[in-house]
Amino acid sequence: MDPSGQLMPASFWTQANALLRKNIIFQKRSRKISIRIVIFPIVLCVLLVVIQNLINTELRKDKYKCGCSCVDKNGDGSCENVCAIQYSTPDQVDSCQIPSPPEWPALLQVPRPEHRAVKTGSDTFVGLPEKSCRDSDSCPVTVLFTGQNESLANKLAANLFTSIATSNLSDYLIALSELIPGTDSVDRETQFIEPAFFYERPLYIIQPQCSPNSSLKIPIEIDTITLQQDVECVQGLPLWRRSSSEVNDELFKGYRKGNAEGMINEVMVAYDFLNSNDGNFHVNVWYNSTYKNASVWDSTPGLTRVPRSINVVSNAYLQFFKGGGVKMLFEFVKEMPKVATQLSFDFSSLLGALFFKWVIELLFPVILTYLVYEKQHKLRIMMKMHGLGDFPYWVISYAYFLVLSTAYVLFLVIFGSLIGLKFFKLNDYSIQFVFYFTYINLQIVLAFLAATFFSDVKTAQAIAYIYIFGTGFMGGYLLQSFIQDTSFPKKWLIVMEILPAFSLYRGLYELSQYSFSGDYMGTHGMRWSDLSDSLNGMKDVLIIIVIEWFVLLPVAYYIDRLASRSSIIRKGPVSILQRFLTEKMQNYHKRSPRRSESGKVFIEMEKPDVVREREVVEHSMLESRTSHAIICDNLKKVYPGKDGNKDKFAVKGISLALQSGECFGLLGPNGAGKTSLINMMIGLIKPTSGNTFVQGLDIQTDKDKVYSSMGVCPQNDMLWEMLTGKEHLLFYGRLKNLNGETLVQAVDESLKNVNLFYGGIADKLVGKYSGGMKRRLSVAISLIGDPKVVYMDEPSTGLDPASRNNLWNVVKQAKQNRAIILTTHSMEEAEFLCDRLGIIVDGSLQCIGNPKELKARFGGYYVLTMTTPANEEQEVETLAHKLSPNAKKIYHVSGTQKFELPKQEVRIADVFLAVNEAKNKFSVQAWALADTTMEDVFIKVAKGAGSMLEFLS
Template sequence: MAASFWTQANALLRKNLIFQKRNRKTSIRIIVYPIILCVLLVLIQSLINNELHKSKYKCGCTCVDKNGNGSCETVCGIQYSTLDQVDSCSVPSPFEWPVLLQVPRPEYRAVQNSFDTFAGLPEKSCRDSESCPATVLFTGGNESLANSLAANLFTNVASSNLSDYLSAFSELIPGTDTVSGDTQFIDPAFIYGRPIYTNQPQCISNSNREFSFKIDTVTMQEDLECVRGLPLWRRSSSDVNDELFKGYRKGNAEMMINEVMSAYDFLETDDRNFHVNVWYNSTYQNTSVWDTTPGLLRVLRSINIVSNAYLQFLKGSGVKVLFEFTKEMPKIATQLSFDFSSLLGPLFFKWVIELLLPVILTYLVYEKQHKLKIMMKMHGLEDGAYWAISYAYFLLLSTAYVVFFMVFGSLIGLKFFKLNDYSIQFVFYFTYVNLQIVLAFLATTFFSDVKTAEAIAYIYIFGTGFVGGYLLPSFIQDTSFPKNWLIVMELLPAFSLYRGLYELSQYSFSGDYMGTHGMQWTDLSDHLNGMKDVLIIIVAEWLILLPFAYYIDRTASRGNISMKGLFSVLQRFLTKKSISTQRSESGKVFIEMEKPDVIREREVVEHSLLESRTSHAVICDNLKKVYSGKDGNKDKFAVKGVSIALQSGECFGLLGPNGAGKTSLINMMIGLVKPTSGNTFVQGLNIQTEKDKVYSSMGVCPQNDMLWEMLTGREHLMFYGRLKNLKGEALMQAVAESLRSVNLFHGGIADKFVGKYSGGMKRRLSVAISLIGDPKVVYMDEPSTGLDPASRNNLWNVVKQAKQNRAIILTTHSMEEAEVLCDRLGIIVDGSLQCIGNPKELKARFGGYYVLTMATSTNEEHEVEVLVNKLSPNAKKIYHVSGTQKFELPKQEVRIADVFLAVKDAKSKFSVQAWALSDTTMEDVFIKVAKEAGSI
């Protein structure tokens, strides 16, 4: 009776848990890795916090005599702080700052050069006197209208009263060449000592002035310089784009060629429609590799001046929209902090999560490389049970791993875990580890070596980490980068993992900086938040790849990855045929050359297939295997139409020289290799379409031992016994009897790791595995290889006892073993069955002669030949070297007594050094059949 799904699942789960227990060192290393990483981040964070908590980073304070009585009262605020201290100060009433235009520095403003010939640019000599104008490019569909609008961009303003500098600057169009900050609490343009520019069509000699302004109670002085705004017409937006690109700041100021202040494309603007594109220089943002918070862009004033230009075009020069100031929201006092874990989280934590991929992959590839999965399937383990338990086992380990990672990270205080909603983190990690497990199953199909799989997995993990860390943040922050292309990149699971971690890190970084929480479920509705898209991609890929990986795994285990497998399940329901109608219609090649005993065996097979219920345990029906030729070589016929019928209680020996096709025939009989034509039936079941049912009543002892080195001999037998539906006391008794039968029970051998077994001990264990559970059909491929004589004889007794109620198919190169164990023998040469019968029949048919061996001196060889010819006129010399000759004497022509008398007489006539007379052995039969087949 076949084991149920739950019985198979129980067996596999127990085996996996034992294997996990034995590999606890690996498990500890996997767990220690994120612990070390998190602790390292905490230590670095502590060092950073200790530095940031020093007084030079705390809000500046001073002593102020508020009452005028000489008493000192400590007052803190931005006005008493250095640039390193202002971020920690409270700002209950933020300052109002003029809206500035971003102006290029004098030495980088666009000029003529020898490389480019852009029209209207000033001579390069103006850079020496720092008098170069700030260029503004413009284009549009209506050139005359565009020129009118460009003329209104910069207008001369009468000398303004700078005591009210905010009001004055709203008309003067102020600008700066400093880098912007990431807040408006302090504008760097008024702190760093660079001048404030006023942008006008022409600068007069007395246009440079000074103005003063107050920050709280502190009065500050600032230089005000005029810069000429130079609007230049270009024919098209592509020309503008080309000129802007060539003036782009390429990493540092020295590599800047010609920097343009701004550019406008008026498109289809007319007196009823205002439509304009604005170009601006984004390299002035205060961003760096270590600071992922985008700086503010000075775009507002650019939009304001072009809007005013259009209003003046419509309503006259007196109409303007005055833009006086901008200001931040109020801010409480904060402790300056820098969340290092959130900054490095996307890369480091990606490596932590993906560390499970090579672990799962190597486990699966190990079973594939050592053919352990095939061995389990041949002993009754179905694909459904294997997948269900393996998947659940890896999912349990992965879930425990990520939960431990989250909990530990939170306990030691990493803001990445503490600030973001735990349920979002768990859902994200849980969905990804599901996808990661499916990827491991899918990748296993394409690897056959553990070291290669592990190396490729680590290259994938670290390679995608560095590529993702280099590309994705810039693409995400660039609002002009198409969102659809981001989604395409995130189809690669490693990039989707990085994107999700990046979003979590951004929210935790901002939450720590602003003193708020991190990502919440409501944040997923934000169109700038990519977590929702990532979750959809991960779940969709998981649901799509899961059935695909299952199909690939099943078809690969059959050795046939093709589209035909998609229809195999449907075909089973549509083609319910009897054994007789399933028989291959492949013709009968080589039948005219077959021997009578082989033809009789084929007739037995044909007759059995026509019966509704056959008494044969195994039927091989005209099995053929052809390997297609490559690179111009011919097709290779490995097996040429072999037909065999085996009764229950029979041990059938399959003999043949190396390369004769024995392994290919056995692999087709047990379903490992799909035949080119023909079929095999076990207990009336088709091995091709009913493999799972066949395997539940089959045992296999492979040529190479397929064993887990970290399991004991007893644990192997317990596992395979459960697969054969043995339970409780019956299981324990069967295991003990199997161990005793192969001499592995005593001396603690049964409870030693198989990795410490000798070759002979492993061989005996493989035989015990093939026989446990009382299988009805057993395949043994050279079971006694590597055994000492005593162990071999004991093994023969085990096989003799086992064949009483089952069919055994055995391959061997030991003729002695074949004679002792096999009821019938078949010799296969060059893919064809040459003869079949019991050992006595074969020796009688192919060995109807005695072998006479005689050694003399070389000059007496002729006398020996004369002697032999007198004994048997049809004698045949089969061996001759240096006086030693060997002859075959037909039994019907000679008597043994006559041979003895003739040799006695010969000794009196010439010197006989040695002689022997022997009957035919199976070895002689084997050699003769192989030679005859080879000559044919």
């Protein structure tokens, strides 16, 4: 406590300790859910291993092993065992050893006939052929060139393609080295076998002009196999462009993108001769890399056909300056020898991006559900009203989720590695740790942010799972296609990856590509040095995730704080002016009559006792220090009308002042505004105007201090079903700065007071409590930690008579050193517990005083009840009026009648004498005389509350 006796808020570490203990207990109780969450990645990883084993078993079959055969290579009748490509089936090629790779002609990458550059209606490029040539497959292949010396560039371009006789092609390597051969076949990631000879596509000979019937066949020998390869002539069309930017523009528009008409215009090769001259040969070469990633699952860039294009331009330079007889022959290309390998196909990497995205994001709905559950059941605000601050809640909850998420991901990586998944084993673990750790931090922040927009657990879960699976499929079918399309702008990929689910998918996709490639090639997966690769998107993903984490963290905290607080209190000159104008308007409305839409004027008359209470409040507000524990200063609450309905006035300017040691009862019919008033007093909702002060502290600006000395028993029980009653009290006791033996003693005492201590009830889960037991626990929570102010909203609802009587004794004993505000529908409870009562009807305080005063003011009569035969009812009425001329009949059913007899007109003895005489005159079956009860007072006040003077305007 401070020197004034005010309870101080619990320190950060005390609050953190209380919340952490509660979360750990909650986690232990939720072990079945945790087991189910962990089982999902286990089942998935085991399933991947089973499928991988099936694939490996299939790849080990003989049909995939390198073929060997006994071959008579010398022609002497004896055979030698030879294991080589030619004795293998196409399924076995990738696993065969190749000690001496074959020699293959170096080819140009030629655009296919339907893609070759032609004129279009929207292009302004000159020299291109008419697009009608596409119908006959006779379009030339375009070669663009530019340079600083246009004259020299034109001369060199004229020497690019020369006419050479193609009659002698028996030695195809020598013949093709003198010609300019090309192909439009897709170039794969290996050139052990040139795919041009197996894809049933022709070879092209590029010449200045092609004569009719220029097609022919040449014999291609592969060891002992001779293939007849089709060869076709294609015209080469060199076209001058003024600058390299023009070349770039034309290449870009034709490079697998198409122009405005959707037509693809590919150029075979382009040259920039720069500052070349007779003593300096300096050239840039543009080449077509369109097909280098032809397969979706090609994990390494394909080898492009560049050497021949360099040979062509080099020969053009030599022939121009040294004569036509000077030429560099490019006879063949040859790969490095290759050892036999075991075929492999890593299934976990193939599907890793999608499957492991779902596994990691499975934590998102779990965290979101936890946060929304506390919000839906108002547990967050309940903890806040008992002293838990926003910052400790955030720090501990964040750390709690981070530890769980980290353990979950570590388990996934370790388990996946132990069972042999290459997705985890081949990639650098430090890269994986950084990637997963940064993402789970972002995921926790996203859960906090998303929780502020949901108030129902089921809705939050449904949206979360739709988000997870929807973005997973979109990543697999949309984002992945954009990643693999090298022409897709990188900046738009980054824009897409701003969505956290896509950034997670991109990172996992990169890991899967590197592990797939590493397994296929027998190397490693991703390393830190690979992040510098322009095609590797992991660096961009890490940057995006970290930036979003640091940006969204304060945003989520701020929005969450807004959501957890009922309002933001703005300070400064503007807010002071607004408050001044608001108070003036309030005074105007308070002193002025209200005019209805019909033109009638209503005057609301406050009762003298209500006016006196308002004057006490106004006087207390002027004092620097007040002895009142609670002051409600003209509280009003208006709910705006919707769909054309009028505004709803829930509370209409109620003022109250309560002393310490006083129990004040709020009575009123359903919908009168009692709960709205309580919610404003405890800061749960913001009043439209007015304010509440607790021990001199403003509930709006000093909530943390107020909540440290306040206890609340809400109308609906706000409890964790997975915690026991004792654990609830331990948690809230710690929030009230109790610890050690003091805490244990206070908890045991509270449990005993509400009859939850014995029989093991205290250690039962609250989910197994009856409604009455939950209600008693809520009362015990409101009193734990010796709060100076307690709000109880219908605390005895659902209790049996014995439990209710025991609860009354607890409350009566507790009010001795604290102020208690109690709402109830039980008049007996109100009269037994409350020092003063206030009756609220339609949002207005109708009367205030102690029970005796109210009964004397509103119940100055006796109630005479008499039952007779129906034909003698008139005699009873005559008797009542004889006793009191102003007797008023208030009830009449089947011979039973009730009359109100003003106390000042009758004596009890006279009533007994009159009834005895009446028994001799007619049949009196039953009779009773009763004093006024609080229930009678309540009914009378409620019925009369709507009356007012009405005047025509």
